[in-house]
Amino acid sequence: MSLADRIACEDVVMFVNAAVTSTGQREFRADAAEQRMSLGFLHEYVLGNYRDLYAATLALDVNHFNGALVVTNLLRTANLAGPQRRAVEGRLIAARLRRLPPQRVYRVFGELRRLGVNNRRTRAIIRDWVAARPDPAFDAVKYRRSLSVAARHAHLSLPAEVGTVLFDWRRPKRYDTPILEAWRRAHYEQRALYELPYTVAEGLAVRHGISRARFLTGIAPKLTDGERLRLQTSARRLDVAAVGTELPRVPLTRLASYVLSLSRPDRVRRRAELTDALRAAARRAAGRQAGSWGRVVAVLDDSYSASGSGVKRRRPLAVALATHYLLETLAADYTGLWLHHRGDPLLVHPIGSTGLGARIVDGLERRPDRLVVVSDGWDNAPSGQAAEVLRVWRTRLDPGERTSIVHLNPVYDSDSFDVRRLGSTVATVGVRDAEDAAALVELARFATGTATFDELRAHLAARVDRFLAAPDDPAVAA
Amino acid sequence: MTSTGVGRRTGLDLTGLVAGPAQLWGAVRLQPLLRAVPVTDLRLHARLYDPDDVSIVKVGPRAAYVAYVPHAFVANWTTDATPAAVYGTQLRDPDATGQPRGIGLHFRRRMARRDDKRRLRFLPLHLALEGYLALQFGGPAIAWEEWTRQAVTRGLSPRAEAAYTGVEVPGLADALRIFEIHPEQCGMLLYVADALAAAFVVPHPDDYRALHPTVLHDLYGELVYQYAHLYPAAPEFQTTLDENRVHSVADLRAEIDRSGAAWSESASLMAGGLFGTERLSAEPVYRMGRFTLSRFLPAFTPETENHIGESITDEDGRLAYLKTFRLSAAQARRGHLLGQLAAHDWSLDATAEALGTDRSGLAVRLDRSGFGHLLRPEIIDACRNQARRSGRGSARPPAR
Numbered sequence: 014m015s016l017a018d019r020i021a022c023e024d025v026v027m028f029v030n031a032a033v034t035s036t037g038q039r040e041f042r043a044d045a046a047e048q049r050m051s052l053g054f055l056h057e058y059v060l061g062n063y064r065d066l067y068a069a070t071l072a073l074d075v076n077h078f079n080g081a082l083v084v085t086n087l088l089r090t091a092n093l094a095g096p097q098r099r100a101v102e103g104r105l106i107a108a109r110l111r112r113l114p115p116q117r118v119y120r121v122f123g124e125l126r127r128l129g130v131n132n133r134r135t136r137a138i139i140r141d142w143v144a145a146r147p148d149p150a151f152d153a154v155k156y157r158r159s160l161s162v163a164a165r166h167a168h169l170s171l172p173a174e175v176g177t178v179l180f181d182w183r184r185p186k187r188y189d190t191p192i193l194e195a196w197r198r199a200h201y202e203q204r205a206l207y208e209l210p211y212t213v214a215e216g217l218a219v220r221h222g223i224s225r226a227r228f229l230t231g232i233a234p235k236l237t238d239g240e241r242l243r244l245q246t247s248a249r250r251l252d253v254a255a256v257g258t259e260l261p262r263v264p265l266t267r268l269a270s271y272v273l274s275l276s277r278p279d280r281v282r283r284r285a286e287l288t289d290a291l292r293a294a295a296r297r298a299a300g301r302q303a304g305s306w307g308r309v310v311a312v313l314d315d316s317y318s319a320s321g322s323g324v325k326r327r328r329p330l331a332v333a334l335a336t337h338y339l340l341e342t343l344a345a346d347y348t349g350l351w352l353h354h355r356g357d358p359l360l361v362h363p364i365g366s367t368g369l370g371a372r373i374v375d376g377l378e379r380r381p382d383r384l385v386v387v388s389d390g391w392d393n394a395p396s397g398q399a400a401e402v403l404r405v406w407r408t409r410l411d412p413g414e415r416t417s418i419v420h421l422n423p424v425y426d427s428d429s430f431d432v433r434r435l436g437s438t439v440a441t442v443g444v445r446d447a448e449d450a451a452a453l454v455e456l457a458r459f460a461t462g463t464a465t466f467d468e469l470r471a472h473l474a475a476r477v478d479r480f481l482a483a484p485d486d487p488a489v490a491a
Numbered sequence: 492m493t494s495t496g497v498g499r500r501t502g503l504d505l506t507g508l509v510a511g512p513a514q515l516w517g518a519v520r521l522q523p524l525l526r527a528v529p530v531t532d533l534r535l536h537a538r539l540y541d542p543d544d545v546s547i548v549k550v551g552p553r554a555a556y557v558a559y560v561p562h563a564f565v566a567n568w569t570t571d572a573t574p575a576a577v578y579g580t581q582l583r584d585p586d587a588t589g590q591p592r593g594i595g596l597h598f599r600r601r602m603a604r605r606d607d608k609r610r611l612r613f614l615p616l617h618l619a620l621e622g623y624l625a626l627q628f629g630g631p632a633i634a635w636e637e638w639t640r641q642a643v644t645r646g647l648s649p650r651a652e653a654a655y656t657g658v659e660v661p662g663l664a665d666a667l668r669i670f671e672i673h674p675e676q677c678g679m680l681l682y683v684a685d686a687l688a689a690a691f692v693v694p695h696p697d698d699y700r701a702l703h704p705t706v707l708h709d710l711y712g713e714l715v716y717q718y719a720h721l722y723p724a725a726p727e728f729q730t731t732l733d734e735n736r737v738h739s740v741a742d743l744r745a746e747i748d749r750s751g752a753a754w755s756e757s758a759s760l761m762a763g764g765l766f767g768t769e770r771l772s773a774e775p776v777y778r779m780g781r782f783t784l785s786r787f788l789p790a791f792t793p794e795t796e797n798h799i800g801e802s803i804t805d806e807d808g809r810l811a812y813l814k815t816f817r818l819s820a821a822q823a824r825r826g827h828l829l830g831q832l833a834a835h836d837w838s839l840d841a842t843a844e845a846l847g848t849d850r851s852g853l854a855v856r857l858d859r860s861g862f863g864h865l866l867r868p869e870i871i872d873a874c875r876n877q878a879r880r881s882g883r884g885s886a887r888p889p890a891r
Contacts, residue, residue, distance in 0.1 A: 041669060042669055316671050317671040317672065318669065318671060353674070364672075364674070365671060365672070365673060365674050366511075366512075366514070366523075366671040366672075366673050367671060370730075370747060371744075371747055374740065374743055374744060374747065377740070378740050393512065393514045393671065394511065394512045394671075394673075395512030395513075395728070395730045395750065395751065395754055396512065396514075396515070396727055396728065396729065396730065397727070397729040397730045398730045398732075398747065398750065401730050401731060401732040401750075402732065402743065402747070404732075404734070405732050405734045405737050405743060405746070406743070408734055409734050409737045409738070410737065410739070410740065410743070
């Protein structure tokens with residue numbers, strides 16, 4: 014492989030790692046500004062040098078923030094691409110927008126307006142996406158400002174009453190569309206409030222002076238799964254039974270985050286329920302791959318840095334906990350090793366230093382088929398020991414590579430423009446949601462420099478084809 | 492004030508404390524000190540004072556110490572080896588907290604003051620700093636004609652030294668925030684650009700966890716502040732394992748243990764300026780049960796590291812508490828000069844001879860160290876002139 018190819022390969026893997034992990038928010042070590050600046054540079058760099066691959070990353074599991082950023086950047090610099098590239102990019106953008114949550118897409122439209130990107134192609138993309146929304150009237154209520162910005166920017170022709178409610182809402186005495194009529198009445202009438210989405214009703218409830226407990230009881234049937242999970246603790250505190258105590262069907266990592274937000278006595282009290290919910294979510298995420306990974310050992314980081322930051326509370330720990338339950342399902346024979354914690358993984362707590370080296374030896378000693386390390390890569394007790402252990406293991410104790418080792422890193426290191434690596438011998442991939450771990454491990458072989466650039470291109474092309482052919486994720490489109 | 496240089500000359504006994512692997516952030520290296528068996532019959536906690544106020548501490552019948560004091564430490568102890576409780580867990584006396592607010596001056600009585608039967612309040616670091624400031628505070632013991640009348644009657648008063656709070660040291664706040672505290676950690680060595688800046692030891696891991704943030708509000712000398720500004724990063728010490736010695740998993744574990752042991756050795760190497768020296772003069776301040784609170788001064792050798800500090804030791808001399816402050820080179824020189832003067836009864840000629848210089852050389856040195864006001868003006872002027880003529884005087888223009 015030529016040097017240029019190798020650098021290109023590394024650059025793309027680096028960008029994918031960043032685009033999967035970083036959300037432009039404060040992390041344990043870097044603040045939000047550092048993260049955004051570092052990520053902004055990386056986007057510019059890959060967009061300038063590898064435009065085709067940059068667009069192809071839309072087909073990977075990059076997170077919502079970076080997906081939206083890639084779409085914005087591609088539309089912003091569309092004049093640099095030829096007609097054929099634009100056609101491919103257009104399909105990728107449309108497919109990615111369909112999978113993004115609506116508030117993210119509306120934010121992209123707002124950003125395009127701010128940047129003054131307004132050409133026929135961009136307007137068509139906005140028009141097609143809005144036309145594909147299941148209920149424009151619902152959007153006009155829930156994403157009122159955003160839809161009006163998009164409509165003005167792209168010169169959208171909206172259904173009659175939707176246009177009226179956005180731009181001429183003072184005039185009509187009543188609407189024929191039920192949700193618009195409910196929205197109009199909710200300004201005067203408390204009962205109409207409960208027909209609206211939770212986020213809209215919340216503000217109006219305050220204006221009507223409705224107590225929080227009464228409001229939650231009334232709005233409970235309208236809550237989405239995410240809102241239901243988020244409101245459970247406050248509902249419990251306010252004694253609102255209607256929100257329910259059963260855990261809704263939410264993705265595995267989200268559930269792990271919720272579990273870690275509970276106090277440890279609470280976790281002990283609800284141990285059976287929480288464990289069952291986590292296992293069920295893991296089974297859903299594993300799907301048909303369950304039990305197919307052989308003997309697996311995981312080394313999971315529960316050091317103090319796993320507590321994340323004020324805006325990403327315990328995120329690295331939640332990823333580790335979710336990975337624990339996912340691997341338990343994926344593997345035929347599984348052992349999870351925490352750095353400090355012993356006993357029930359449900360009660361894990363981020364504390365202490367990161368002594369990965371000794372714990373990796375504990376894992377390797379069991380001679381598993383696969384060793385998975387989930388850590389932010391700041392191996393500091395002592396620093397660099399994990400890299401040395403892995404190197405010596407490869408050269409002296411396992412030259413035949415019977416154990417495949419992969420490092421999943423949930424934290425983007427803004428200084429090195431990549432996730433922090435454990436060592437050159439081990440593949441490191443960024444991870445945001447543990448559910449994607451299976452797909453990410455596929456990508457890991459490109460990170461060690463063993464696969465060629467052509468293989469990477471072929472892999473990405475295959476992912477793009479699969480992405481464009483696959484039906485949209487119904488959970489996101491709803 | 493009495494002279495403080497009369498205490499025992501000892502080193503610091505680190506028995507029971509093992510240095511762990513350091514964590515590096517920029518130029519700040521924090522090395523944990525781990526204690527396998529914590530001290531349970533002495534506990535510390537912090538008492539916060541208003542950060543904007545200046546404290547005036549009455550240290551003697553006619554002497555006061557004025558400084559910015561962000562907090563005090565409170566030590567609780569028991570006499571019969573039963574575990575002591577941390578005071579913060581108890582209900583406070585209401586009139587103890589309800590101090591009237593007025594102008595930003597707070598008067599505290601004594602550096603170390605008994606709060607209750609088994610409780611001592613002391614001002615961390617200020618105890619040690621006051622010991623340094625009070626060095627030869629009384630001034631010339633014999634009224635040689637060179638010294639001013641003021642110097643003979645009033646001593647060195649007022650004597651001032653400046654230091655920086657940790658907040659002003661760049662990178663220190665971040666380094667402390669992201670430091671991952673070990674479960675059995677009872678102390679820390681703080682290096683800035685690999686120069687030992689401070690050492691901090693407490694009796695119990697829970698105390699350390701509670702007092703870890705107070706390190707940011709401590710005082711740091713000029714050297715620490717400058718190094719933190721001048722050196723953006725210190726090198727990471729990479730662990731290396733010798734692969735030729737590894738033939739099995741057991742060998743690998745042995746190699747890991749060996750590299751871990753290297754870390755505790757590194758502490759004795761890097762902190763040798765504090766722990767290696769045998770020439771600390773300690774002065775007991777307060778005795779509580781089997782523990783003694785004392786402060787210590789270094790030998791003031793200008794070419795080595797000079798740390799002042801305070802410690803609580805048990806009856807065998809083992810450390811239960813330690814806090815140090817690294818003097819800057821100028822501060823060490825001042826200490827050295829005062830020590831030499833005192834040793835020669837403040838006689839200029841005898842001292843000059845001991846320092847390998849002459850009378851005017853010593854006078855210029857005193858002047859540069861900020862003690863010029865102690866000498867009579869005509870003496871100083873004559874010495875300045877002589878130094879200028881001989882071409883080895885200060886580059887500075889003469890003071891007007």
